[in-house]
Amino acid sequence: MKTGTIILTASIALLCIFVALSSLPSSSGQNEAGASFVSAKYKTKVHSYTSEVWNFTIHNTNCSGNSADEAQFFLNIYLDGSLWFDEYNDTTRKTWPCSVGKTVSHVYLKDWPEAQPFKHDLRVELYWYYNGTSRLQDTLSFSTSVGVPVSLQHIIPTSYLAVYLMACALLLTYDYVASLAE
């Protein structure tokens, strides 16, 4: 193999990696001069009988506060398009502080009392609270599939079991018929 080909291939690969890594921040990009989500830890699959933990990390780029540059923030969480959690109105602390240039993490818990498997779409909005007004800084969207415990006799596993067995039977029949035809 020519050295030129290897160098060309490696260059293309490194370029792809650079392009991807340079655009890693996952949030919506509405944060030109404020605060933004740095990371969000959540599970795409959860169980109906356990609590899910969401860990959101926020960076304050240059949102100022009333004192000591300590700005106040809160989150709104929308579940399937409806407001499910309004931190400002639903909690006693209302807001939490984050100084300019600092990063803070906040943990939220959610129970999923589902009777059927369901996929939920979530949107998290980060607000900066300043002088009695709330200003949207960043949004984050993700989906979570909630699983429910079922036995083999339940309709869902039984139907998939039937599909698997039928597929195997059809493939074996095809193989047998094809061998006879040859």
Place this chain on the structure above:
Amino acid sequence: MLRGPEARVIALFLLAFVLHQAGIFVYGNNSSFGWFLSLMYVAVALCAVLFIKRESSQFSKHGFLLPGGAGRYVAMAVFFGFVYAFIMIFIPGAISGFDAFPGASLSWGTFLTAGSILLASIASETVFRGYVQTELEADRGFYVAAIVVSALFTLYMFPIASYWTGSLTDLIGALLPFLAESAFLCFFFKEAKTILCPVVFTATVGLLMTFTPLEALNRDYTLALSIVTYVILIPIMQSFVADVGHQDERRDDTAIVESEDQED
């Protein structure tokens, strides 16, 4: 200093390894970067094609061929994919119960995921069966090739960045199913002589395991079950492929006799 096939194999492996791990790392940190992982799969497959083209230009020697009775080969690979997924999903689930999740919807994301699984199968099989196994088997024999390919395949497949904090016992336990899978695929490629079978098998397993919305509640023994399943499937697969192969040989003999008759 390594020369010849070994040097080329290591060069291609390192290239594929870096590209794949970069894809897994980026996708693992941000699930909206599925396109990047797919791009890495395409790059891995293209690297293997470039290596084959530069070395021999004989793609058929590396398994890029459509054998006689291709339909039966595909059906067989899909069948073994179904059998493996069936055992991995329904046996642990029948014992401990299932977690049922919502089924996949017909969305753009579903097609992207399916496409990514297909690309992943093509990329890994082009590199490890198409190039690495063919090169090493010609030089060192099948069993040495299978051991080396399986070790390299395990390193390639394993998400190193996300497992860095795991214990050594967990690490070894998680690596063994990849070794068993690779051993099965090496035998499959050796018997069928086309990468069509390993590609279709891995794609079928990937699609079924991803889109069957059922998980066993207790998955403590799934790693051991995976290894045992692959070990059991090897001789069964060999007998199936031998049957198709005999049909192929008979068809070839008939074709030769017919052509000789025409010459007479």
